[in-house]
Amino acid sequence: MAHTSQSLRRGAALLASTVAALGLLTACGNGGQGKSPESVSGTAAPATGNASSADSSGTSAVPSGNGSSAASQSGGSATGGSSTGGTTTSSAAATRCHTSELTASVGGNDPGAGQENFPVVLTNKSGRSCTVRGFPGAAFVNASGTQLGPDPQRESGTTATTVTLKPGQSAWAGLTFSNPEISGAKTATPAALLVTPPDEKDSLKVTWKNGAVPVSGNASSVRLGVFSAGTGA
Numbered sequence: 740m741a742h743t744s745q746s747l748r749r750g751a752a753l754l755a756s757t758v759a760a761l762g763l764l765t766a767c768g769n770g771g772q773g774k775s776p777e778s779v780s781g782t783a784a785p786a787t788g789n790a791s792s793a794d795s796s797g798t799s800a801v802p803s804g805n806g807s808s809a810a811s812q813s814g815g816s817a818t819g820g821s822s823t824g825g826t827t828t829s830s831a832a833a834t835r836c837h838t839s840e841l842t843a844s845v846g847g848n849d850p851g852a853g854q855e856n857f858p859v860v861l862t863n864k865s866g867r868s869c870t871v872r873g874f875p876g877a878a879f880v881n882a883s884g885t886q887l888g889p890d891p892q893r894e895s896g897t898t899a900t901t902v903t904l905k906p907g908q909s910a911w912a913g914l915t916f917s918n919p920e921i922s923g924a925k926t927a928t929p930a931a932l933l934v935t936p937p938d939e940k941d942s943l944k945v946t947w948k949n950g951a952v953p954v955s956g957n958a959s960s961v962r963l964g965v966f967s968a969g970t971g972a
Contacts, residue, residue, distance in 0.1 A: 835938055836861070836869035836904060843934040843943035846911070846971055853921045857949065858911040858971025859934055859963075863904035871910050871966045873899040876935030876942070879927070879952055879961075887927045888954030891961040899965045911971035913964035919951060922958035926951035937966070 846858035859875055879887040891914070902910040919926045928951045933942040953959035 834868070834870045834903075836863060836865075836871050836936060838936050838939045838941040838943060840865035840867075840869060841936055841943065843945050845914070845932060845945050845947070845949070848949060850918070853918050854915050855918055855949075857914045859914050859932075859945075860909050860911045860970050861904075861934070861936060861943075861966070862909040863906055866906055868903055868905045870901050870903050871937055872901040873937040874963050874965055875912050875937060876933075877914060877961075877963055878933045878942075879929035879947065879954075880931050880933055881927070882930040887929055888952070888959065888961065891963045894962050894964045897965050900967070902966050902968050908968075909970045910966040910968055912966045913971065914961065915964075916953055916961045917958040919953045922953065923956065924953035924959040925956040927954045928952070 840863060841861045842864050844860045844862070846860055849856045849858075859877065861871060861875070863869060874893050877891050881887055894913075904910060914932075917924065929947040932945045932947050934945060935942045952961065
């Protein structure tokens with residue numbers, strides 16, 4: 740009996756030791772469950788295998804390889820303007836007023852602040868509508884056709900617009916220069932002003948009836964503006 744009792748005590752001790760060891764292993768295995776996940780900056784990869792992925796900004800990326808462009812998706816055209824056979828077409832040359840379709844005149848002076856201001860007027864005498872855009876060409880000439888003074892300068896900071904002239908309608912551009920009596924510029928009295936419509940080579944001659952103009956020296960520049968609708972009166 741003494742031997743049996745001793746064996747039982749050894750068995751009980753062994754069982755207790757085994758239970759303690761199992762409890763230690765269980766504690767080690769569950770140690771991470773009581774701790775919050777570590778916070779990591781940045782955008783996590785998708786948790787599922789969806790066809791649409793997320794970019795770094797968190798917005799859905801458009802799937803690629805669908806064979807459609809932005810223009811076709813919106814129902815619009817991918818090209819700007821009209822084209823024929825792959826080349827862009829323009830009606831500007833076809834509608835431009837030609838010299839032979841116009842008459843020229845110079846309106847009355849509208850002086851101010853030492854400036855002389857004259858409207859150079861082009862009128863459509865043809866039977867069709869046509870357009871003018873930009874600056875005219877101009878030159879003062881004497882009776883023999885020799886130019887007096889340098890070519891007029893174009894006004895800076897002006898914006899050209901296309902002016903459509905129906906038959907009988909007019910457009911005007913300003914011609915200005917400093918009063919020679921104030922500026923002290925050297926002068927000459929032209930016989931005529933030659934006016935060339937925009938983008939044309941042939942000129943129209945207008946008899947000049949407004950006296951002396953500056954041709955050299957101080958403040959002798961003559962300036963031209965762009966065409967606007969009307970006569971400038």
